[in-house]
Amino acid sequence: MTTWTALTTLADKAQAEALGAALEELEPEPTGVGVFEMEDGSGLFEVGGYFTEAPDDIALAILAAAHGARPFTVSEVPETDWVAHVRRELHPVEAGRFFVYGSHDADRLPGDRIGLLIEAAMAFGTGHHGTTKGCLEAVDRLLTAGFTPRNVADVGCGTAVLAIAAAKVLDGPVIASDIDPVAVDVARANVAANGVEGRVACVEAAGFDHPELDRNAPYDLVFANILKGPLVELAPDMAPRVAPGGRVILSGILTPQADDVIAAYTAQGFALEHRREIGEWTTLTLRR
Ligand SMILES: C[S@@+](CC[C@H](N)C(=O)[O-])C[C@H]1O[C@@H](n2cnc3c(N)ncnc32)[C@H](O)[C@@H]1O
Structure with missing residues (x-):
């Protein structure tokens, strides 16, 4: 089965943006790169890259260190699980009386909250x-x-x-x-x-x-x-x-x-x- 290689790390905003741009230039080319602000109030940004062919470990270590980021976490994601994987990564969000969740988290809806079932989509x-x-x-x-x-x-x-x-x-x-x-x-x-x-x-x-x-x-x-x-x-x-x-x-x-x-x-x-x-x-x- 084809697998994707997913890379993630954390850095501050400027470093994360520069690292995201550097990942785009990497050989083999990524199929997607994203930079997202963490919602935990840490002020850190997550940099993620997805590759069909795993990049060289040493190149990745050098890249992360050069941008002051933590070492990359590398994981293999089976291609057939891609959509489910992205959805599973999205944890429920609480906002006042509302609880926004995907169907994979339906059993986590607290009884005292108003559930908003929102699947990750386009x-x-x-x-x-x-x-x-x-x-x-x-x-x-x-x-x-x-x-x-x-x-x-x-x-x-x-x-x-x-x-x-x-x-x-x-x-x-x-x-x-x-x-x-x-x-x-x-x-x-x-x-x-x-x-x-x-x-x-x-x-x-x-x-x-x-x-x-x-x-x-x-x-x-x-x-x-x-x-x-x-x-x-x-x-x-x-x-x-x-x-x-x-x-x-x-x-x-x-x-x-x-x-x-x-x-x-x-x-x-x-x-x-x-x-x-x-x-x-x-x-x-x-x-x-
Ligand atoms: C930031 S998203 C907000 C989505 C959702 N309301 C929320 O709060 O998460 C902005 C949305 O506005 C739409 N949009 C942008 N300009 C618009 C306009 N002039 N009229 C109607 N929709 C617009 C975009 O297509 C996009 O779906």
């Missing part, structure tokens, strides 16, 4: 990123404070993790939209897997450019975990679609960019209510 939003976690914690905080949105939009839904969270704790309609048709397909599959298909509509749209999004407006709650640029562009379209007293939860914002996003939304009549940093990302809650 869309963003497994809960592991600080932006997704920030949005889940932000809505948890609003719910704890007694805010009960009657309708919700999740613009840039990815896996629809935020829309599913809303549908599981609220009674009203939820609409999930994404500019990427692949994400919309993944969103639909996740919505069905979570048993909320009657409650969450999934549509392909750039920003609010879809009749379904307008039909349900104005919203009591809008999530938009997209990047700073699209968020700033979206501000004038957002204002008329959020009910007075409604909230927007915005993420995908690198912390130094947060003031620009706040300025764009306060110019449209929103007031900053809460901000939270996770790693290098900031999540904002604003009230209209």
Whole structure:
């Protein structure tokens, strides 16, 4: 059976990025290289590389040492187990009352948490990123404070993790939209897997450019975990679609960019209510 060789190590951000670039240049060529921030608050980054042909041990040791990284952990991954392996690597994420998990961790769902079943797939939003976690914690905080949105939009839904969270704790309609048709397909599959298909509509749209999004407006709650640029562009379209007293939860914002996003939304009549940093990302809650 064909096997993959998986290499992983830890380093600080600059070293991890340089090491990731060096791995790309290695002979034999890797089939994939990734650099991910650890979610344990250590500030370390994991560098991973996958090869169909194992690189030379000595070359790897020199490469890690030259970048101030720990020695690589090398493991063999059977090709047929690849998808399952990636999924198994994704541990559940707790964010407020929510517990985001893959089907391989179904038996770990605590009885007092709201489970969001999200399989790793070709869309963003497994809960592991600080932006997704920030949005889940932000809505948890609003719910704890007694805010009960009657309708919700999740613009840039990815896996629809935020829309599913809303549908599981609220009674009203939820609409999930994404500019990427692949994400919309993944969103639909996740919505069905979570048993909320009657409650969450999934549509392909750039920003609010879809009749379904307008039909349900104005919203009591809008999530938009997209990047700073699209968020700033979206501000004038957002204002008329959020009910007075409604909230927007915005993420995908690198912390130094947060003031620009706040300025764009306060110019449209929103007031900053809460901000939270996770790693290098900031999540904002604003009230209209
Ligand atoms: C960072 S992911 C967020 C996914 C998920 N909402 C979460 O919180 O994990 C951003 C998503 O927004 C989508 N997106 C980016 N720009 C957009 C736009 N202008 N309108 C709608 N979706 C957009 C991307 O395709 C991507 O799926």
